[in-house]
Amino acid sequence: MPETNELEQFAEEFFQDIVNEAESGGWKEDIFFDKFTDYLVDSGEMNEAIRASYQPANGNLRVDGYCGDPLDSRATADPDEPLTLGLIILDFHQGADLQTLGTRDMNAIFNRLMRYLDSALKPQWRKSLEVSDPGFGLADLIHTRWNRITKIRLYLLTNKALSSRIDGKTAGDYQNRSVNYSVWDIRRLFALSKSMNGQEPLRVNFGEKPLHPLRALLASAPNAANPVYLAAVPGNDLARIYDRWGARLLEQNVRVFLQARSNVNKGIKRTLESEPELFFSFNNGITATAEHIETEMTRDGLNILSLDNLQIVNGGQTTASIYAAYRAGKDLSKVFVQMKLSIVDPQQAEDLVPRISEYANSQNKVSQADLFANHPFHVRIESFSRRILAPAQEGSFNQTKWFYERARGQYGDAQAYMSRADKNKFLAEYPKSQKFAKTDLAKYAMVWTDKAYYVNRGAQKNFAEFAKDITEQWTEDNTQFNEYYYKTLIAQKIIWDTAEKIIPQMAWYEAGGYRSQHVVLAIGLVAEAARQANRKIDYELIWDAQELDEPFKQALREAADAVHPVLMHPMQGYRNISEWAKQPKCWEAVKQLHVNWNQAWLNELISPREEWRRNRRSSKEQRETNGIEYTAAVVNMGAQFWKDVAQWLIAENEGDEKERGCVNVAASIPSRIPSDKQSAVIVQLMKRLAKAGCPYRMKNIE
Template identity: 30%
Template structure:
């Protein structure tokens, strides 16, 4: 377990590394890092926006608006930038919250009219005014982010009514951030208070406990109001509002026949880490409550109550609650429950991207492949692929001081590949800058969809070459970030949008020329060649002025860049280049040749790996597997060839399986494991 002090040191260095690699001021790097963590656990939505405004007595660094719940969050920070953990004082808290209130009040009064239209603060104030005028706001949160620690006496600040809105005060300090990294899955510890009668389904010997219960519409509304997206971290869906037939049906039932909701609706499937029982015998506390199926039901009931002002007191929802007793199995268990429970509407394979073989391949390559030594460095390094948040830090947790230094030398922080950065770089190159501009979550979802579709069509698509190209795109993305920041024409604001549109446009024009960028040049040098840097800078300048001059009807630049029409207008730009270095590019034929060679190599590597794993598997496991299939416990019906090979392997007649036999045996074992067969006690 990483201590708070160790985490603070890691966190501080992480912010410093991020700021240096992206040419950001450290406070902005701190803000973005913390907000991304809060999005991942549901404390903020994917729509949060950085927009700094600081004047005497008035201050805000960003905002977030949960349209479904009507929750407006004003963001600010107290960033100490200190090597030690500082303590936040009451005076500092009061000052920050007072300034945030001032900004909010002025924004509701039309503050944006006094600002420069191209600034981020203008967009922020403009949107706050819009939400206010349209009566979309139900609740306000003032949220302060800090790398310091808040004493217990200051953590709970009473809510109040401000500008006729219920207003809450939240402080996200270093201890809270530490918990996010410490808890498996990153959902964060929380508990809900309920009073639910139940029927227990299984006995104490099971690895999980199941309860059937009924939860009222009003209780569900209260729970969702308090915890929002936290409830759906393991849900493969997002709420689709009342667009589809299912959701319209939910609304009609709530409005016209609420007492029939129980009969008409399939209910909710949920998981938890534990439950507590009250004196009346009912469940009264559910810890780490996760709705893995029933997001539409929950959101529909909430919207009916809060938006349409319908009475939900007569609505009853059936709920199947599974409590995982072994914390080590929680992620796998919840993933399986979500996969098998979500059959109401069509689910794309990309929705289960967390289980994709993509991660295994990327992790394998990141561990095996050394990056070329650059700038005269004597030690070769890895680009560390972090599939799960906190994995990079946890890898260092139990290392000795010597081993930790070695780990950091081989896996430097500035070569950490997190999924968010990877998705931005890939989507930008794949000409989806409008998606990237919508935020990290939308960007990652589109990336997952693309990868899932690619793997469905070609299981060998993630090769060593793919990994190196992906790293090269990340290098390009970070380089353009620095390039924009340092440019004389850049006036501040909308840097992220400028970066993604620049890369997308460059990708677009070379595709129009029917040539391909030679990413291997970037990989070998671990940097962008000067000739390519010149092209990107010229494009970036044109892009910046193009996207910050939206057409009539799109006064908000931030919203304009999220619109696909913005990308269509950018593609109309005509940029003349005096000279293009031919060494930067390769032909389509060369690309196809490399891809073919890489797939052949991967096929061989995969076959050898399967043989090794099959040979290492004890014969008693093959015997268990043979019985499993012969007793028809599997949904898979074996062919005569599969049955013969498995039978001979179980009886010891095959001592050295061929590559083909190994592939069959390996896949039979994986299928059975996927169906729940355990070999741990064999």
């Protein structure tokens, strides 16, 4: 349990962040919902979280959001698979002091959420609501999916501390559907944010019911640095583990397998249903990693008792299909899944787990976009964010930086052991408002493309689409991701943040009124206006000012006014506004809008040639930087390393004449130093050979 003063400090800072953001525009409960659910989506607790606030004056029932369309919760492509409905309710204490949530209040809050669910299934009640009311859209979605929903998850999110006397809430049922309750209080959120990877510790205890100690064989040397085990996991146990931890088990997997629609799932399903005893023989099983293992030796052999941070890096479809069969009530008593388990030192996990994941998937078709979470693009953006100073804002002499979290929790980790003075200095250099993560980056960039609607599909789906685009562009020419690109990205974040403040100030806006959807469509319309005029946004102007001027703010207001009717009045066939905002048809309707833009903003736009000139200059600088970095990396490996590589190339018949020649030059260091071009050839060769199983690896290369 965290120290009380640490928890109180976290609660106060969390609340103050909400207040600060609300002061510049926004409703506190909207901001609280977004900030809280960002943690839960990032950790895999939810696939997505959509704001849908319905709070009638009598306070008898309430809902604040939901975990996306239940169809998206499916583990496989099976059209008959049962669905899970996730509903969210808030208990937001509007004060910095730490309050306690007791049993009576907790139950009362959940009862209000259940009364909303009960009302949502009544036709007369639904008819009493306006179609534009978030309560109606969600109720209509629940009614539409109800016959296939078998499981209901209710989430209570609060900045109070749950009473220590409460150790849980017993699962119930409603209309023959199981109901599970989950309370995320400030203490649990604090544990989530404090842990090294930004998550609650994921510990699987095989020795505790309903699981069973897992029989295993040691498949490596007893004193190996990263021991490997082989095991046959009972199907029921694998399903129960997934039921408890969900997508958290799969976060390192290179596949976005939940979106897969391949025939593999169908084959797995057939085997599970008709020949379960042959599943072990027919299926390739799973590849997994863990950071710590606890075992015991018995008369019958070795048993695994627990695993810390278990990750399934290959076999996502297998796991999800078994879980789907488990939820459907299939008999899995004869099903066993082979597992290859590697124990990885936590200090090496960030580098080693992605490699295990990549190679474990190498026998299957895996696109480069699937590997994007570990792509050098992120390393470069992180490097820019630590190096490039933003111009001082008017009235200040202090220059700041924008902090890119390449890995979850970096911002907090950087301050973990600082003195108060050093922490204040750090926060002055990297203000909280200037921190952003991978999924944030993806939405800032994607909203400016002709696929802006992807941003409304949720952080993970948008990130996957962003990955495809960036991977292709990086392969074509990585120098386009240069300092100008970085400054453009920050300018896009400034535009996004400003739009988030402007939307709640519009006369038509109501609390819970689809803020994020309005932001996406409003910025998207601004981008479309520039495209149609064959002009470009002057991102350099925004970077230099570190804020938007009044003409740009007015353009955002004009865009928001224009997209509001389109968003709030879906086309025939779409009744849920949040789901409508995800559709290409919604985006096409927005693109057809005509707006009389203020001339001052139009005058600020620049020509495509001017933007090309800026990017070209920065690309040249990036190309020179790449060459210097490559040469330094090659020289740092030393002559003996390159002599060994040269011998390996000959022995394995790898590398062409040009590549071998460049390696031979490196083997002559220091009498001969490879040029920047030669070093680039060597680096690209070593990247390719890493995937071919070459035992020699360069360090610190993108």
